[in-house]
Amino acid sequence: MDMKRDYYEDIRLFKSGVVLFWTIALLLFLFTLPLYAPNYHVYLLNIIMVHIILAVGLNILVGSTGQISLGHAGFFAIGAYGTALLMAKLQIPFVFAILAAAFIAAFFGFILGLPALRLEGPYLAIASLGFGLTIMHIIGGVDLFGGRMGVKVPPLDLGISQLGVAWVLKTDFQKYYLILIITILMVIGARNILKTRVGRSFVAIRDSDIAAEVIGVNLTVYKTLAFAVSAFYAGIAGGLFGFVLGFFDPFTFNMILSIIFLVMVVVGGLGTVSGGIMGACLITYLQYDLLKNIGEVPYFGAFMIDISQRWFTTVGLENFSSMAIGLIMIGIIIFEPLGMFGFWIRMKKYWMTWPF
């Protein structure tokens, strides 16, 4: 299908004029979207974009480098707390605060990457899971971080208060544009990382770490780098997530959140940037909108409420989202291990060769 004839073609951001056209059309659509979407949906879009940043970053680690992480809620929490506390307590401007928080998260990613040098598969999954829970408990146990009561996020001020410049973003509508721009930058960044020497080293480690070492990839550097890059993305996403929510406590960043993040990547498609984006969109939409309000879906909702009253409890119907996501996880591995990206590829192949 897509034959690459030279290196330049491989590293190009847009494969052809058609792709460029549709990308610009998509960007225009995204920039005008809040004008005709209701206010609640702008909030949902903000959360989706935050999750896109995270899923793209996690995909660098899980999909491209082949390291399993069940602790990304920890990095997410570091980003959220770091940004909020640096801004509230030290009056650091937003841009520097979120970058500093992301670098702190990246440093912790590097720390988690060290045991990952010796671990693999299920052991690494458990170690990272333990890491995420440890972060959650430490944040919940130390008063500096607000303890169990949580943290109220300061106003999102893009200006520099020391110079007397203030540019406060108050509504979801205003935050949307900030998050959109950051998301686009992060996605392009991820795509470019994967096209460079670093990205190729990551892929080599995924395919076989021993072979990668033999051909001269420094495992220590690149494995820890993959963790650090991924944690950096999670830190940025966490910082923005805090401003979307306005208030959070340690239990926002529980183990289920880490699992949901992994699901986004697996459902979207491992090892591709667009896979992470698709997975984040689908899972976040399902979790925050469709399945949360399953009772209000026409026909099916009434059926579910009827079943709940007859066999289950109506208050417990909100748990249906966790059930549905569990089924999606199992189904995607059984039927389409490549995720939504695999669907897309198959569809494309089918239509490209159509009557044959």
Added chain:
Amino acid sequence: MPFGQLLVEGLAIGACYGLFATAVVIVYKTSEVVNFAQGEMAMFSSFVAFHILTVYQWPFWLAFVITMVFSILLGVLIEYLFLRPAKHPSILGMIVITLGAEMLLMGLAGWKWGAEQKFFSLPLNPSVTYEPVKGMIVTNWAIAVFAVASVIMLLLYVFFKYTKLGVAMRATQQNKHAAKIMGIRTERVFSIAWGFSSLIGAVAGMFFASRATLDPAFMMEPFLRAFAAAVLGGLMSIPGVIIGGGLMGLIENFFGFYWPSWKPIVAFIVIILVLCVRPSGLFAKHYVKKV
């Protein structure tokens, strides 16, 4: 709290961890899957027991037997429906399937029984305690745990050593393909292993539930501690896991006594330290990965 008290309590909770970790190890040994749904399978079985006890008001031992049968069926069903159809999944794929089963069971339990905490009690009088040595109070609960754990261990030993099915299971662990050639239906062996581990997990889950409260998320932390115990013991040997469980219980109990606010994270620190120093566990033989 005196030293002896901490010791007995730690060993009792450690035996519980060991029992639960045994369930993890049986699945891991036969099919090389870390079953992240183990905790939720035990949670679901405990809820079934709770339901029979409170809604139908049936006697405890009948409820216990029904729960055991149910837990075996649950384990076999999960293996048959979710793991068997997956064609050559990667390690990540396996982890995602078991995590999916975990979410599914948790959602189902939350839907059926709600998220509020419930009380689950074993027919043990909590006020009866013994004091064999001064300052060393042994509760009924601890005695029950020790008794059940040793009986199960003994049965497992006999099972793996002397029965045909146990030998078939060990053969499948050693070499799946050779076992298949020798006429062992390895797929059926996997199902049976899942049923067994689900049963042992359900017993341990009921002990955990009677010690704390019953809600859809109550097995999450015990599962992780039991997994830490399994990692301590090396994930591959059942005696190692029992020792690992005892160590884990003692570490946690003593640590929790001196620094109560940091009790929840001690298990993870132990996991990370052990994995860094000896990734194959304290008691397992070192194994080398095939390229």
